[in-house]
Every structure is written in structure tokens, then in C-alpha cells.
Amino acid sequence: MGHRISVTINGTVHEAEVESRLLLVHFLREVLGLTGTHIGCDTTNCGACTVLLQGRAVKSCTVLAVQADGREVMTVEGLARNGQLHPVQEGFFEKHGLQCGFCTPGMMMSAYALLQQNPNPSEGEIRWGISGNLCRCTGYVNIVEAVKYAAEKMRATPAAAELERS
Amino acid sequence: MIPDRFEYVAPSSVAEAVGLLQRYGAEAKVLAGGHSLIPLMKLRLASPRYLVDINRIRGLAQLQEDDGTLGVGALTRHADLETSELIRSRYPLLADAARVIADPLVRNMGTLAGSLAHADPAGDWGAAMLAVRAQVVATGPRRDRTIPIDEFFVDTFTTTLGPDEIVSEIRVPKPSPRSGGAYLKVERKVGDFAIAAVGTYVVLDEKGACRQVGIGLCNVGATSLRAKRAEETLRGRVPDEKAIADAARAASEECDPASDLRGPAEYKRDLVRVLIGRALRRAVQRAKGGA
Amino acid sequence: MVISHALGARIKRREDPRLITGRAIYVDDLNFAGMVHVAIVRSPHAHATIRSIDTTAARRAPGVVAVWTGEDVKARCGPLPVGPRIKEMKAPKRFPLVIDGVVRHVGDPVAAVVATTMDAARDASDLVEVDYEPLPSVQDPEAALEPGAPILHQDLGTNVCFRMTYGGGNVEEAFAGADVVVKTRIVQQRLIPAAMETRGVVAQYKGGELTVWTSTQIPHVVKTTLAETVRLPEHEIHVIAPEVGGGFGSKLDVYGEEGLVAALALALGRPVKWIESRRENFIATIHGRGQIDYVELAAHHDGTVAGLRVRAIADLGAYSQLLTPGVPTNTGLMCCGCYRIPNAHAEVIGVFTNRTPTDAYRGAGRPEATFLIERAMDLLAAELKMDPVEVRRKNFIPPAAFPYKTPTGAVYDSGNYERALDKALERADYRALRDEQAKLRKQGRYLGIGIATYVEITGLGAVAGLSGGNWESATVRVEPTGKVTVLTGTSPHGQGEETTFAQIVSDRLGVPVEDVVVLHGDTRAVPHGVGTFGSRTTPVGGSAVYVAAEKVKDKAVQIAAHLLEAAPADISTDGARFTVRGSPERSVEFKDVARMAYKAYKLPAGMEPGLDVTHFFVPKERVFPFGTHLCVVEVDPDTGEVTFRRYIAVDDCGNILNPLLVAGQIHGGIVQGLAQAIYEGVTYDDEGQLLTGTFAEYVVPQATDVPAFELDHTVTPSPHNPLGAKGVGEAGTIGATPAVVNAILDALAPFGVKDLQMPITPRRVWEALEGNSASR
Structure with a gap:
């Protein structure tokens, strides 16, 4: 049975008719063509599909598209604004926080959510904050460095960075 | 991995939700956090015909103290408990438990109420709630019913909740003076289901003896377990090393673990012994004002 | 080779902008x-x-x-x-x-x-x-060898796919004359690559x-x-x-x-x-490892190793895939490790079982080889009551012995194993660690220090079944405007060669890294190539780029000389400009040389137009990275949990083209090796059902489950390629597994525990101690 839904994604309202069983990740990828969000498992373990739903980082493979009706979603495509990288993206770039890149969008969304809650996380808090995301390439060392970089950068220019990007 | 087809309904009140459950009976499943249910549906190990999404019901996400209890709403997420200052400062057992459940992403969706209703013996909340003597508020077609946690779990994935009832709230007794709790878990990696985990709660009297003891065990039986004999062993005694060791031994004897990939039953029993010892020491320390 | 500003620099990856913005296209995005x-x-x-x-x-x-x-x-x-x-x-x-x-x-x-x-x-x-x-099915490779075992492929009439032997010297005599013999049986559990x-x-x-x-x-x-x-x-x-x-081989x-x-x-x-x-x-998708190794090491009282005997039974799974037999045979080839072992014999048997096929997974036979010899060295040290460090020192192949041929037939190109070991020990402050260990043991706390010194083999590819030998192709094409397109036959998927290969070209031609683009993975765009695996991309593929760039440069110099009416030998260049030595006013810009190469009306007599060279690089020999990993753990004897305290890796991969990327390879490699030691392992039931069939049951570590690493290097260039590079994609994995296992067993030495099966999960530690409960 179809459901008419309206979801705000990266600031843009999208309306669509969807089946009940359609997962949010498939809505993003197949219906809207936002393929930056990846699928890495079937069992809610890997976090490759992480997006923000109402500001909270969630695994979009374990949320139904209909559950997002009327809500706000942010994906990796929403991190950079006006061609300017978000400090989290910059951190991953500067610190070699990625190799194959497949886990990276989800990892960055978790990092983004963590820094919203905790602008000055310790190494342990960073590792804890990204523990829902598997990476098979980096050994996590440089991901931690990337998040530290982003935290510093965001603390240095919080308002300015946001203003410029908006 | 795609779930089988189902019909999705999103009621806007508990009464409406209960009405839907009455109509659809066993063919319906309640969707709260969905982080146990949706994975099962994706693997087609569960294929409900109707999904009753309660996430659009207002007023179910509370986390506050009143009337001598802490009320935890049906839509209060693990992360809400993990980050709550109230929980951190007054409910150390809950705070310990909240941060070892799955991972941060799952904790952003999963709920305490849903976890109890799912009744997986590997769920951390069952053991924690047994230790603190929580009560489950079930809302059904008639008036609300309050189920002591001891009467809630029947078997693996089975509770005393009726097919037309929804867990609308969990009520946890407010901490008494000179009380302390702790939750400890041994896992293969952070966020994994426990090899074994334990929750301990103690209230000391003026002389430092245990006036009240609560001990819950995770993943060492068909359901979350209360370690009754261990509690009795300790009640009324000053929790010195001997008393704690006696309680730990009792708990390891009364649990009923199964051998699986995580380890043989004997190992889990021994882990219960070790963890109870450590968790009781920590709970007592906290009851005496330590961290 | 001169390491220029470009080569050897910490340059950020050219790949990243598309990957961090969600614009990269993977297959499922099509x-x-x-x-x-x-x-x-x-x-x-x-x-x-x-x-x-x-x-x-x-x-x-x-x-x-x-x-x-x-x-x-x-x-x-x-x-x-x-x-x-x-x-x-x-x-x-x-x-x-x-x-x-x-x-x-x-x-x-x-x-x-x-x-x-x-x-x-x-x-x-x-x-x-x-x-x-x-x-009826057969799950265990040893059971599959038994008479009467179910046969998977009736037409073959046997479950044995192949038997190979490696070795030299006189092993029987060496064992007969030895003072001590240590033995172990190692189960190299199956792993799931899980890209x-x-x-x-x-x-x-x-x-x-x-x-x-x-x-x-x-x-x-x-x-x-x-x-x-x-x-x-x-x-x-x-x-x-x-x-x-x-990919990791999968x-x-x-x-x-x-x-x-x-x-x-x-x-x-x-x-x-x-x-x-x-x-x-x-x-x-293929599994990795899956080997049972019987190992015997014979030695003299002073710690000198006299002989090594290995019997490796490889669980191939149900079929031979593209490279399946090539994996355990690497174990036979490399089982002598860093040591001068005069007499060695290895038998390798490949056996079909009713399980998912195995094939190359990060390390592919070398982790198994390194593990067996590094475990055996620790067992020998324990037997002789020597420090594991000293046993290793005693037996290292000395620097003067290279090129060194092992009795199993590998020819090591270059190495200085003691230098890497010393650096690791110094960084760790090994003596202080041993003192701390002794102090903590008195308090009932169990610290373990594990060492693994490894040598491995890279630049593989000389195998039938693949489309060719151990070569790789590269094209360096200077476009008419002076920008450069590089085509490589390798197929990187995270290793970062879009960056390192641009660095090589920048180094050779003097053009900025930004002016170079590297294309790969498209058979219509790039010449026929081999691919990315076995840590071969930089030493083999990078060398192809290097030689192609050199040839481009030679041609550009000739064109410039012709344009400037000078002899090629008199031309100097800083990359941007070619100048006649001693006459700074007589010069021509690189981009003008490029343009003139295609305009082609003023080329030296007989020269073909264009500035575009394809080179198929064939290395003289394979190359052998090495290093020392040192791991410090603490074991909780009551719960069986292992906590990492420190992890030091000193790796020698020859010349380093980009330290940022080398560190990334080592970090990731260590985690996969460490995961084999304590987290990951495939479990089947007796009916051949996979019990570890999801990420919920197959334990891939998260950020919370692994430590940070302290990295260092020694640099011993390889003589076999112009870059002097050895490849670093698998080194971390190869060094890590034995370092971690040796550390855990070192921690448990007071309990008399000598061996533990991987993955050393809390239950396995507990079971081992339970078996020794008399000593508790």
C-alpha cells in the first residue's frame, strides 16, 4: 500500500509515494538518487548508511521511509555548502581519514553528530562516538585525528563557519 | 535485504494504537525504536502484516521524577538515558547500562520500553530493571495495568503483555539514601550482546548493612534473571569481601546460561561470579558516596 | 633515486574530494x-x-x-x-x-x-x-584427507588438490643433532575479508x-x-x-x-x-587463511636454530578460485622468516572441504608463515629460558648476507632486521617494560610483551591464471598544453595511487602534482594491465610510471635541445623550463615543448610526434619488506579480557613515497592482523552451516576495540626497482597477528599457558586458565 510522504532532505522538501516496506536508505538512494549514503550490511551493524534524522545520527537501513514523513534528514550531500567543505570533511581530507571511502559518509555523519553534542571530545569519546561505524581500511587512527581536527576548527570559528556556509 | 510487504499505520494516540492492536491481534507488531524488529523483518525472520508505529504519539518520551518514581516513557531512547544529567547523577546503574547497549546510532533510536517488550535475554535493560525493581505500565483497552518487572518476563521473547497492550511507561523507584548501583558487562567487542552482564543495586542502613539488594543477570538464562538467592545471601549483612563473595557464588550457581559462540556455560557462570563481585563492590562504594 | 619535493612528501590524497562529498560512484550507485x-x-x-x-x-x-x-x-x-x-x-x-x-x-x-x-x-x-x-559433508581439512572421507569432486577421485614441498639442507640430520626441539600445531582460522x-x-x-x-x-x-x-x-x-x-584480496x-x-x-x-x-x-565471497600448520623447530642450547619442519594443510574450501593454491604455497616459501635456518622442509597440502572457497586475503600465505616461525621462536625462547629478543638476534640473517637465498627458495633482496628490532625496543623502552611486568605480576596483574620480527614478499603477480607475469603497465601522456595524464594497469581501491603516481610523475618531470591526473580501472582507457594486490601497486605499477616518465623526459629534453639548437647533454631543467647550460637566456618552457611535440613540424630528424610513452615494467626480482612489531597487553585472568596498552610498529618498506599514505596502510593492516589474533574467526557447525554469518556474530573491531599505534621506520631501499620501494599494503597485517598473540601468551606465562588458539577471545583465555586452575 502506498504512502504519500514529504521529507526535508538537506534543506529541500521531497515528496513521493512509497511502499510501507521501503527503507529510508533505499528512499534516499533509489528514489532520490542521493547515492552518497551507502549500504554495508543487512543487520544494523556497520553504520555505512548513517544519516541525521531530526538531528540524531541513525542507521537509515533500519528506519522506514514512512517514518521520516514530515521530518528532517541530513545526508553526506548536505555537509558541504556553497562548494565549501564542512570542517568534518576537511578533517578527513587533511588527516587521511579515509582510504576506500565506502564507510566515510556514514562515519562523517556520526562524527558530525558527535561534535554537535560534544564540541571538545577526548580521543576516547571520539572512539566511543564512532563505535557504531565499521571501517575496514584505516584502523581508525586517522579517523580519530580527523575528528579532532574538525573539533578544533569548529571551536575556532563556529559562527563564522556556519554563516559563511549558509 | 528487504522486508516482506506489510501495512503501516501511525496512530496519534495510545488509545488509537490499542484499538489497532485489538483489531489486528497477533498479526500486528508495535514499532517503537524498531532496532530489534526491523532487522528481523529485513532478514524475514519476522513478517508482521501490520506495523503500528507509535512514534507519532505525543507525550511518550518523558524522563522525569515524580511521586517517588522515575518515569521513563515508551519513546524515551537509550541515548536520552545515556545523556541525561538526572540519570547520571542519581541512577548510576541506569547510566552504566545505557552506555553499553549496542552502539551510539542504535541508542539514538532504541527504547527502554521496546527493549523490555522484546524480552531478549541478551537485552541489557531487563537485568538492569530487575535489579532496581522497576514496574512496567501496560496500556490496554481497559485501564492501565502496572506489572512488577518480576512478573513481566515469561520466556525468551515472551512477556505477560497482552496482544492488545502497549508498554506506555517504565517506572523506576527513586533511589533511597545510602543507595548505589552498577552495571557491568563483558562482551566480545564494545556494543556486542553480553557474554554475561550484571546489574547490582544496594541500599545500606545506618550501620552499613544491606537493607535492600537487587541483582539482575543478562544473557545467562532463557530470560533476564533476578539472582534471588544471591540477594538473600547479602540482605542484612555488611557487604564485606566474604559477604560479596558468597553472593557472587550464589548468583553463579542460580543462573542458567547456555553454551554458544560466546563461550561455554561454565565460563558464563564464572563470569557472573566475577562480575557480581565487582559490581557489588562498585555499588557499595557508590552507596557510601563514592563514584 | 633523488627524493624530490614531491616524492616522499605528505601530500593529501587527490582521490578524497569526490569521496568525502558523496559524489564517488560505486557499482551500486549505477x-x-x-x-x-x-x-x-x-x-x-x-x-x-x-x-x-x-x-x-x-x-x-x-x-x-x-x-x-x-x-x-x-x-x-x-x-x-x-x-x-x-x-x-x-x-x-x-x-x-x-x-x-x-x-x-x-x-x-x-x-x-x-x-x-x-x-x-x-x-x-x-x-x-x-x-x-x-x-555427507566434510568440514575439517584433516578429516578430508582421511580414507573414506566424503569426496567433493567425484571425477577427481580425491580431496587433495595439490601437494608441494619446499626446502633444502638436511633436516633429518639437523633434528638428530639438535639439543632442543619445540613443536606446535597452529590453526590459522578462516577469516572473512569483509570489505x-x-x-x-x-x-x-x-x-x-x-x-x-x-x-x-x-x-x-x-x-x-x-x-x-x-x-x-x-x-x-x-x-x-x-x-x-x-578488497583485501576478496x-x-x-x-x-x-x-x-x-x-x-x-x-x-x-x-x-x-x-x-x-x-x-x-x-x-572467498574467505582468507584456513590452514593447519604442524611446526617443529630444532635448536642448540645457545639458541641457534638448526632446522625447521613444517606441514601445512590448507583448507581450500569447495573449489579452487583464481589464486587459491597460490596462498598456502607462499607459506611454504616464506616459513624461514628473518632467520638463517640452514635446514628446512615444508610440505604444503591443499585440500577441498565443503566450505566457502578460500583465496588471497591481506597477506595471503605470508601471515601464516610469519605466525608459525614467530610463534616457534617464542616457544624456543621459553624452552631455553632466553629472552625472545635474544633468540631472534642470534638467528637473524645479517645485513652482509643479502641477497640471501633461503632453503625454501626465496631470494631476499635487502634487509637489516636487527636495526628495525633495535628501533622498536628503544622506542618501547623494552627493559623498563620488563621491569614493569615483573612489578605488576607481584600485584596479580598480567602484562604481556609480544614481539614479531617479520619479512614478507611483495611484487607478486608472476602466476599463470592471471593474464600475465609479474609486470605492470603505465602510460605517461603529456597533453599538448603540458598537463599530464597517467594511465596505470593497476587498479587501486583505497590505496591512494592517484596521488602517489602523480607524485612520481611530478618528481620526474618537475610538473606540479596538480597538473597530473591518474586514471585506472577502465579497460578502454588504459593499456592492458594486471591489477592491485600483493602490495605490488607501488613497487611494480609505480616503477612502470617511473620509467615511462623518464622516457617522456628524455624525449622532452631531445625536443627542447632541438628547439634551442643545443646538444641534449647541454640541457638542464627544473621541470617548468629547459635551459641551455651556461646560457640562461636560451630556454623553452615545458608546456611549449609539449605543444611542439604535437605540432611536430620542428622535431629532431626521425622522431615520432607526441609526448606519450607506455612502458611495461618487469621487475628483476620480487622484493622483501620487513620490520618489528611490539605489542603490550594486559590480560584480566578473571574475565579473560585482553586490553591493549601499547603497540609499536617499525616497518621497512624501502623508500617511502608518501608517509601519510604509508601510515594509513600500516594502521589498517595492523587492525586486520590484530583482529585475527583476538576478534575474528569463522565458525561452522558440523553440518557446514556458517555460524558467524553476520557482522553481529563475526567480530570486526570498531574504533573502541583497538589502540592507537606508534609507527616508525627504517629505510632499506630495494635494489630491484627504480623507486627502491617495497610495498606496504600487507606488512601491518603480517606483523600484527604474532605480535599480539606472543604478547598474550607472554602475559599468561606465569600460569604455564604455552599456546592458545586464535581468535584469543575472553572465553579461550578463561578456558586456558581454568585448565591451569591448580596454579591460580
């Missing part, structure tokens, strides 16, 4: 009009005969376009490659779906359902009815050309193979490895699904897509 989707029906049995397959209901299901079984495949597909060819090897043919009516492991593909949506394909796949008659992107294939036949997008490490090999498998001329096949989300194969999806695209005339689910990835 969608074409009219595309149909494939779901594969797989065997639920480890061994069974297929009585019948009824596809009637599936064919009638909504959206279904086709249902194929082995019969359809038989009519349309040739076999897939099985290699490499080892003497007297017996291996069955393999096809995209089972065609002989017997399934041989859980996950063996039986039928394919094609539908207009992936949901419809998934739904209809449940409707394919397969009637199986279960057969974060599962496999996936999209194929489209259009305008007389078959285009196949596949998540692979070897697009060129896939192209050549598909020509035979789908019976199309090779020049009508175009294979693209788009963005690939990790995409170093030509899989049935690549043939199947291509054949379906040809037959249906529509674009066809198959994306592997994670569940399938665990049962239908």
Missing part, C-alpha cells in the same frame, strides 16, 4: 533505464545433490523477467579460470551457477532470478523450489559492446576471462572497476556473478544489476 535486478538462490546445504529445481512459481511472480538455472548457464557460459597452475594440481571447473547437479558449500549458487526491481527479485527468489538430497562494499556487478550490452562495471581489483583479468566465459571477442568487452570499496578473483550478469545482459538485451548482500558476502 542506475540505467530499463535495468533489471538479479537475486541469486544459493544452497542451504554444505553438500547435496539437486534432485530438481522448479522455477514455475518464480517465473510467474510479479516483475520477473527470467529465471536461470545451471542448464541455462551450461548453454551460454564457458568455465571460469582456475589457477594458478601448480604441478599435478587437480582442480574442478567452475561455472557461474552449479551445472553438475551437486552443491558443495552453503552459498553455492543454484539459480538466478531476474526482475524489474530488486524487491521483486528478492521476493520471487523465495519461490524457486529446489529439491535437495543431502550428502565494507560488498561485491556488485552491472552489465549492459549496447552497440555491439558489452560493458561490465564490477567491484574488482583486476578489471583487465576480468575482461580477458569474460571473453571465454560469455564467448564474446575480447575487444567487444569493456570492463570498468568504478570506485571500489575495499575482489582478486573472477567470480561467477561477473560471468552470470554479463551473460544475462547479453541474453536479455537490458542492463542487469546484481549487488551482493552482506549475508552473501559471508558465504559466497
Whole structure:
């Protein structure tokens, strides 16, 4: 049975008719063509599909598209604004926080959510904050460095960075 | 991995939700956090015909103290408990438990109420709630019913909740003076289901003896377990090393673990012994004002 | 070689901008009009005969376009490659779906359902009815060798795929004359490579050309193979490895699904897509390791090793894939490690079992070799009550002995093993660690210090079955405006060669790194190549780029000399400009030389136009990175939990082209090696059902489960390639597993625990201590 839904994604309202069983990740990828969000498992373990739903980082493979009706979603495509990288993206770039890149969008969304809650996380808090995301390439060392970089950068220019990007 | 087809309904009140459950009976499943249910549906190990999404019901996400209890709403997420200052400062057992459940992403969706209703013996909340003597508020077609946690779990994935009832709230007794709790878990990696985990709660009297003891065990039986004999062993005694060791031994004897990939039953029993010892020491320390 | 400003610099990756913005295109991101989707029906049995397959209901299901079984495949597909060819090897043919009516492991593909949506394909796949008659299965490779064991491939008449021996000297005599002999049996558990992107294939036949997008490490090999498998001329096949989300060896194969999806695209005339689910990835993509090693080490009282005897039984799984036998044979070749062992003998037996096939996984035979010798050295140290460091020192191949030929036949190019060991010990403050360990033991706390000194082999590729030998291709093309396009036959998928290869060209030609683009993974764009695996991309592929760039430079100098009316020998260059020595006013810019190379009206006599060189680089020999890993753990004897305290890695991969990327490779490598030591391991039940079939049960570590690492290097350039580079993709994995296991066993030494089976999970520690409870 179809459901008419309206979801705000990266600031843009999208309306669509969807089946009940359609997962949010498939809505993003197949219906809207936002393929930056990846699928890495079937069992809610890997976090490759992480997006923000109402500001909270969630695994979009374990949320139904209909559950997002009327809500706000942010994906990796929403991190950079006006061609300017978000400090989290910059951190991953500067610190070699990625190799194959497949886990990276989800990892960055978790990092983004963590820094919203905790602008000055310790190494342990960073590792804890990204523990829902598997990476098979980096050994996590440089991901931690990337998040530290982003935290510093965001603390240095919080308002300015946001203003410029908006 | 795609779930089988189902019909999705999103009621806007508990009464409406209960009405839907009455109509659809066993063919319906309640969707709260969905982080146990949706994975099962994706693997087609569960294929409900109707999904009753309660996430659009207002007023179910509370986390506050009143009337001598802490009320935890049906839509209060693990992360809400993990980050709550109230929980951190007054409910150390809950705070310990909240941060070892799955991972941060799952904790952003999963709920305490849903976890109890799912009744997986590997769920951390069952053991924690047994230790603190929580009560489950079930809302059904008639008036609300309050189920002591001891009467809630029947078997693996089975509770005393009726097919037309929804867990609308969990009520946890407010901490008494000179009380302390702790939750400890041994896992293969952070966020994994426990090899074994334990929750301990103690209230000391003026002389430092245990006036009240609560001990819950995770993943060492068909359901979350209360370690009754261990509690009795300790009640009324000053929790010195001997008393704690006696309680730990009792708990390891009364649990009923199964051998699986995580380890043989004997190992889990021994882990219960070790963890109870450590968790009781920590709970007592906290009851005496330590961290 | 001169390390310039570009080569050896910490340059950020050119790959990253597309990856961090979500713009990169992986196979699953491709969608074409009219595309149909494939779901594969797989065997639920480890061994069974297929009585019948009824596809009637599936064919009638909504959206279904086709249902194929082995019969359809038989009519349309040739076999897939099985290699490499080892003497007297017996291996069955393999096809995209089972065609002989017997399934041989859980996950063996039986039928394919094609539908207009992936949901419809998934739904209809449940409707394919397969009637199986279960057969007795064999799970354990040693059991598979027993007389009367179920035979997987009746036509072969045996479960033994091959037997190989390596060795030299006189092992019998060495053991007879030795003072001590230590023995161990090691189970190298199976591992699941678990690249974060599962496999996936999209194929489209259009305008007389078959285009196949596949998540692979070897697009060129896939192209050549598909020509035979789908019976199309090779020049009508175009294979693209788009963005690939990790491989670790698991995409170093030509899989049935690549043939199947291509054949379906040809037959249906529509674009066809198959994306592997994670569940399938665990049962239908190769596993790694899977070896049982019997090891005996003979030595004298002073710690000098006299001889080594190894019997390695490799669990190949149900079929030989592209390189399966090439993995355990590496173990035979490399089992002497860093040590001068005059007498060694290794027998390697490859055995079929009713399990998912094994093949190359990060390290591919070298982790097994390093583990067995490094464990044996620790056992010897314990037996002789010597420090593990001293036993190693005593037996190292000295720097003056290189090139050094081991009795098993490997010729090590260069090395200084003691230097790497010393650096690690110094950094760790080894003496202080031993003191701390002694102090903590008195308090009932158990610190363990583990050392592994490894040497490994890279630059592999000289194997039949692949499309050629140990070579790699590169084109360096200077465009008429002076910008540079590099084409490489390697197929990086995270290693970062779009950056390092640009650095090489920048170094050689003097152009800025930003002016160089590196293309790979598209068989229509780049010359035929081999691929990315075995830590070969930089030493072999990078050397091809280096030589091609040198040739470009020579030609550019000749053109410049001609334009400046000077002799080539008199031309100097800083990259941007060519100048006649001693006459700074006589100069020409690089971009003008490039333009003139294509304008071609003023070239030296007889010179071809253009500034575009393709080079096929053939290394003289293989190269041997080495190093020392030192791990410090604390073990909780009550719960069995292991906590990492420190991890120090000193690796020598020859010259370092980009330290940022080298560190990344080592970090990731260590985590995979460490994971084998304590977290990961495939478990099957007696019926051949995979019990660790999801990420919930197969324990891949998260950020919270691993420590940070302290890295350092020594640099011993390889003489075998112009870069002096040795490759670093697998070193971390090879060093880590024995370092961690040695550390845990060092911690448990007071309990008399000598050996533990990997993964050393809390339960295994507890069980070992329980067995020694008298000592507690």
C-alpha cells in the first residue's frame, strides 16, 4: 500500500509515494538518487548508511521511509555548502581519514553528530562516538585525528563557519 | 535485504494504537525504536502484516521524577538515558547500562520500553530493571495495568503483555539514601550482546548493612534473571569481601546460561561470579558516596 | 633515486574530494533505464545433490523477467579460470551457477532470478523450489584427507588438490643433532575479508559492446576471462572497476556473478544489476587463511636454530578460485622468516572441504608463515629460558648476507632486521617494560610483551591464471598544453595511487602534482594491465610510471635541445623550463615543448610526434619488506579480557613515497592482523552451516576495540626497482597477528599457558586458565 510522504532532505522538501516496506536508505538512494549514503550490511551493524534524522545520527537501513514523513534528514550531500567543505570533511581530507571511502559518509555523519553534542571530545569519546561505524581500511587512527581536527576548527570559528556556509 | 510487504499505520494516540492492536491481534507488531524488529523483518525472520508505529504519539518520551518514581516513557531512547544529567547523577546503574547497549546510532533510536517488550535475554535493560525493581505500565483497552518487572518476563521473547497492550511507561523507584548501583558487562567487542552482564543495586542502613539488594543477570538464562538467592545471601549483612563473595557464588550457581559462540556455560557462570563481585563492590562504594 | 619535493612528501590524497562529498560512484550507485535486478538462490546445504529445481512459481511472480538455472548457464557460459597452475594440481571447473547437479558449500549458487526491481527479485527468489538430497559433508581439512572421507569432486577421485614441498639442507640430520626441539600445531582460522562494499556487478550490452562495471581489483583479468566465459571477442568487452570499496584480496578473483550478469545482459538485451548482500558476502565471497600448520623447530642450547619442519594443510574450501593454491604455497616459501635456518622442509597440502572457497586475503600465505616461525621462536625462547629478543638476534640473517637465498627458495633482496628490532625496543623502552611486568605480576596483574620480527614478499603477480607475469603497465601522456595524464594497469581501491603516481610523475618531470591526473580501472582507457594486490601497486605499477616518465623526459629534453639548437647533454631543467647550460637566456618552457611535440613540424630528424610513452615494467626480482612489531597487553585472568596498552610498529618498506599514505596502510593492516589474533574467526557447525554469518556474530573491531599505534621506520631501499620501494599494503597485517598473540601468551606465562588458539577471545583465555586452575 502506498504512502504519500514529504521529507526535508538537506534543506529541500521531497515528496513521493512509497511502499510501507521501503527503507529510508533505499528512499534516499533509489528514489532520490542521493547515492552518497551507502549500504554495508543487512543487520544494523556497520553504520555505512548513517544519516541525521531530526538531528540524531541513525542507521537509515533500519528506519522506514514512512517514518521520516514530515521530518528532517541530513545526508553526506548536505555537509558541504556553497562548494565549501564542512570542517568534518576537511578533517578527513587533511588527516587521511579515509582510504576506500565506502564507510566515510556514514562515519562523517556520526562524527558530525558527535561534535554537535560534544564540541571538545577526548580521543576516547571520539572512539566511543564512532563505535557504531565499521571501517575496514584505516584502523581508525586517522579517523580519530580527523575528528579532532574538525573539533578544533569548529571551536575556532563556529559562527563564522556556519554563516559563511549558509 | 528487504522486508516482506506489510501495512503501516501511525496512530496519534495510545488509545488509537490499542484499538489497532485489538483489531489486528497477533498479526500486528508495535514499532517503537524498531532496532530489534526491523532487522528481523529485513532478514524475514519476522513478517508482521501490520506495523503500528507509535512514534507519532505525543507525550511518550518523558524522563522525569515524580511521586517517588522515575518515569521513563515508551519513546524515551537509550541515548536520552545515556545523556541525561538526572540519570547520571542519581541512577548510576541506569547510566552504566545505557552506555553499553549496542552502539551510539542504535541508542539514538532504541527504547527502554521496546527493549523490555522484546524480552531478549541478551537485552541489557531487563537485568538492569530487575535489579532496581522497576514496574512496567501496560496500556490496554481497559485501564492501565502496572506489572512488577518480576512478573513481566515469561520466556525468551515472551512477556505477560497482552496482544492488545502497549508498554506506555517504565517506572523506576527513586533511589533511597545510602543507595548505589552498577552495571557491568563483558562482551566480545564494545556494543556486542553480553557474554554475561550484571546489574547490582544496594541500599545500606545506618550501620552499613544491606537493607535492600537487587541483582539482575543478562544473557545467562532463557530470560533476564533476578539472582534471588544471591540477594538473600547479602540482605542484612555488611557487604564485606566474604559477604560479596558468597553472593557472587550464589548468583553463579542460580543462573542458567547456555553454551554458544560466546563461550561455554561454565565460563558464563564464572563470569557472573566475577562480575557480581565487582559490581557489588562498585555499588557499595557508590552507596557510601563514592563514584 | 633523488627524493624530490614531491616524492616522499605528505601530500593529501587527490582521490578524497569526490569521496568525502558523496559524489564517488560505486557499482551500486549505477542506475540505467530499463535495468533489471538479479537475486541469486544459493544452497542451504554444505553438500547435496539437486534432485530438481522448479522455477514455475518464480517465473510467474510479479516483475520477473527470467529465471536461470545451471542448464541455462551450461548453454551460454564457458568455465571460469582456475589457477594458478601448480604441478599435478587437480582442480574442478567452475561455472557461474552449479551445472553438475551437486552443491558443495552453503552459498553455492543454484539459480538466478531476474526482475524489474530488486524487491521483486528478492521476493520471487523465495519461490524457486529446489529439491535437495543431502550428502555427507566434510568440514575439517584433516578429516578430508582421511580414507573414506566424503569426496567433493567425484571425477577427481580425491580431496587433495595439490601437494608441494619446499626446502633444502638436511633436516633429518639437523633434528638428530639438535639439543632442543619445540613443536606446535597452529590453526590459522578462516577469516572473512569483509570489505565494507560488498561485491556488485552491472552489465549492459549496447552497440555491439558489452560493458561490465564490477567491484574488482583486476578489471583487465576480468575482461580477458569474460571473453571465454560469455564467448564474446575480447575487444567487444569493456570492463570498468568504478570506485571500489575495499578488497583485501576478496575482489582478486573472477567470480561467477561477473560471468552470470554479463551473460544475462547479453541474453536479455537490458542492463542487469546484481549487488551482493552482506549475508552473501559471508558465504559466497572467498574467505582468507584456513590452514593447519604442524611446526617443529630444532635448536642448540645457545639458541641457534638448526632446522625447521613444517606441514601445512590448507583448507581450500569447495573449489579452487583464481589464486587459491597460490596462498598456502607462499607459506611454504616464506616459513624461514628473518632467520638463517640452514635446514628446512615444508610440505604444503591443499585440500577441498565443503566450505566457502578460500583465496588471497591481506597477506595471503605470508601471515601464516610469519605466525608459525614467530610463534616457534617464542616457544624456543621459553624452552631455553632466553629472552625472545635474544633468540631472534642470534638467528637473524645479517645485513652482509643479502641477497640471501633461503632453503625454501626465496631470494631476499635487502634487509637489516636487527636495526628495525633495535628501533622498536628503544622506542618501547623494552627493559623498563620488563621491569614493569615483573612489578605488576607481584600485584596479580598480567602484562604481556609480544614481539614479531617479520619479512614478507611483495611484487607478486608472476602466476599463470592471471593474464600475465609479474609486470605492470603505465602510460605517461603529456597533453599538448603540458598537463599530464597517467594511465596505470593497476587498479587501486583505497590505496591512494592517484596521488602517489602523480607524485612520481611530478618528481620526474618537475610538473606540479596538480597538473597530473591518474586514471585506472577502465579497460578502454588504459593499456592492458594486471591489477592491485600483493602490495605490488607501488613497487611494480609505480616503477612502470617511473620509467615511462623518464622516457617522456628524455624525449622532452631531445625536443627542447632541438628547439634551442643545443646538444641534449647541454640541457638542464627544473621541470617548468629547459635551459641551455651556461646560457640562461636560451630556454623553452615545458608546456611549449609539449605543444611542439604535437605540432611536430620542428622535431629532431626521425622522431615520432607526441609526448606519450607506455612502458611495461618487469621487475628483476620480487622484493622483501620487513620490520618489528611490539605489542603490550594486559590480560584480566578473571574475565579473560585482553586490553591493549601499547603497540609499536617499525616497518621497512624501502623508500617511502608518501608517509601519510604509508601510515594509513600500516594502521589498517595492523587492525586486520590484530583482529585475527583476538576478534575474528569463522565458525561452522558440523553440518557446514556458517555460524558467524553476520557482522553481529563475526567480530570486526570498531574504533573502541583497538589502540592507537606508534609507527616508525627504517629505510632499506630495494635494489630491484627504480623507486627502491617495497610495498606496504600487507606488512601491518603480517606483523600484527604474532605480535599480539606472543604478547598474550607472554602475559599468561606465569600460569604455564604455552599456546592458545586464535581468535584469543575472553572465553579461550578463561578456558586456558581454568585448565591451569591448580596454579591460580
